Amino acid sequence: MTERAPTPSIAVDAGLDPARLAALTAEGLLAMDDGELFLERVRGERLTFEDGRLKVASREMLQGFGFRAVAGERVGFATGDRLEEDAIRRAVATVQAVAGGHGGRENVAPAAPGAALYGAEDPIESAGRAEKLAVLERIEHYCRSQEPAVVSVTATLSASHQVIEIFRGDGRHVGDVRPLVRLDVSVVLERDGRRESASYGGGGRYPLARLLDESWWRSVADEALRQARVRLEAVPAPAGEMTVVLGAGWPGVMLHEAVGHGLEGDFNRKRTSAFAGLLGEMVAASGVTVVDDGTLPERRGSLTVDDEGTPSARTVLIENGRLVGYMQDRQNARLMRMRPTGNGRRQSYAHTVMPRMTNTYMLAGSQTREEIIRSVERGIYAVSFGGGQVDITSGRFVFQATEAYLIERGRIGAPVKGAMLIGNGPEAMRRITGIGDDLALDNGIGTCGKNGQGVPVGVGQPTVRIERVTVGGTA
Structure with a gap:
């Protein structure tokens, strides 16, 4: 962690008086339970180099405000892209008319933010475009030099620099500067008339120089090449109910989707989650511990404060195996008589707040990966996933394994393609019979979608053995 540097004031930069905005916010939320004035300025850059040429070079800058008032279960929200006091006043009046009033604030005041979890450097300006393009070009040359079967290489470098400023009705005023960087490499290989593609990437809330370091981008390119080579050798996946072993790290995306969303406060308050009403009950096998932690330094899903001004937490x-908590924003926490957990998030100033995950992962157990594999007579070892679908109410899920292998008599066998894992999240958690000691977090590529909003997140887990998972294959 780093000491918190003074956050740039979006209000001051726009010629607004922070004291007047604070008074306007307090007046607008006087008869409400909660709410805030949220200001945002974000700059982004994306560079894509494909097969010897620059394909995409884009920069954007967005700024605006959102005013939200919460009264009981009602939410009034207005947004605008003009940072002018008159525009904000009109939004406040509109929201008051929509939200009505409730009469008093029942929510706890957010704690003061602690040390920053990431630096404030602008990654877009930390290196020149020529330097960035040179690295992307070197990535293509490197991939082609390492594998003669390469027919296409795409490398994409993206960076953003987000500044937020929050005025709360109780007079609190907090800001945050959030850098975010990411590098992705995609390759297409062709061998004996068969083509396969693979992608790999990573990033986080740290300086761009880390991605431009040759040892770092080579590791990303090597992994993309390795995955593509594996797919060239893959055989059709078997089908049926069998034991599945999930690899460490990115396979935690299945935990995120099949279980994590079901533990967000809004779904449980509305009783639309498969986990609703089960606090204190066993919902997973003994030994299973799952946390959401927004306090991990420099991780993609981490936040020094959430988008309501609540400091992030480890929840x-x-x-x-026992359900002990939900992820909460302030509104759902108040209505459920719980404490907010720093999970109030929004995609941008033009979106309202929802309880969302940050970095969600399962803690390590005591078995080694090798012990878990040896314990399986026949099954599937899935180490990477692509798309998936989940029904929050029933817990049913379908996930595509993009890298998976047969397990036969305790040994990893041939790679397979076309494996779809089908099951029920709560049931799968109860069928866990092995937890590895190799907890790993993903490389920093996760983006979570909910109700049309996308936010950066992290996932992770150790190697996990699950019994009786339905595998939809092509063999």
């Missing part, structure tokens, strides 16, 4: 959701 235990499932402890030794």
Whole structure:
């Protein structure tokens, strides 16, 4: 962690008086339970180099405000892209008419933010465009030099620099500067008339120089090439109910989707989650502990403060198989008589707040990966996933394994293609019979979608053995 540097004031930069905005916010939320004035300025850059040429070079800058008032279960929200006091006043009046009033604030005041979890450097301006393009070009040359079967290489470098400023009705005023960088490499290989593609990437809330370092981008390119080579050798996946072993790290995306969303406060308050009403009950096998932690330094899903001004926290959701907590924003926490957990998030100033995950992962157990594999007579070892679908109410899920292998008599066998994992999240959690000691977090590529909003997140887990998972294959 780093010491918190003074946050640039969007209000001051726009010629607004922060004291007047604070008074306007307090007046607008006087009869409400909660709410805030949220200001945002974000700059982004994306460079894509494909097969010897620059294909995409874009920069954008967005700024605006959102005013939200919460009264009971009602939410009034107005937004605008003109940072002018008159525009904000009109938004406040509109919101008051929509939200009505409730009569008093019942929510706890957010704690003061602690040390920053990431630096404030602008990654877009930390290196020149020529330097960035040179690295992207070197990535293509490197991939082609390492694998003669390469027919296409695409390398994409993206960076953003987000500044937020929050005025709350209780007079609190907090800001944050959030850098975010990411590098992705995609390759297409062709061998004996068969073509396969693979992508790999990574990033986080850290300086761009880390991605431009040759040892770092080579590791990303090497992994993309490795995955594509594996797919060239893959055989059709078997079908049926069998034991599945999930690899460490990115396979935690299945935990995120099949279980994590079901532990967000709004779904449980409305009783549309498969986990609703189960606090204190066993919802997973003994030994399973799941946390959501927004306090991990420089991680993609981390936030020094959430989008309501609440400091991020480490929230235990499932402890030794027992459901002990939900992820909460302020509104759902108040209505459920719980404490907010720093999970109030929004895609941008033009979106309202929802309880969302940050970095969600399962803690390590005591078995080694090798012990878990040896314990399986026949099954599938899935180490990477692509798309998936989940029904929050029923817990049903379908996930595509983009890299998976047969397990036969305790040994990893041939790679397989076309494996779809089908099951029920709560049931799968109860069928866990092995937890590895190799907890790993993903490389920094996750983006979570919910109700049309996307936010950066992290996932992770150790190697996990699950019994009786339906595998939809092509063999």
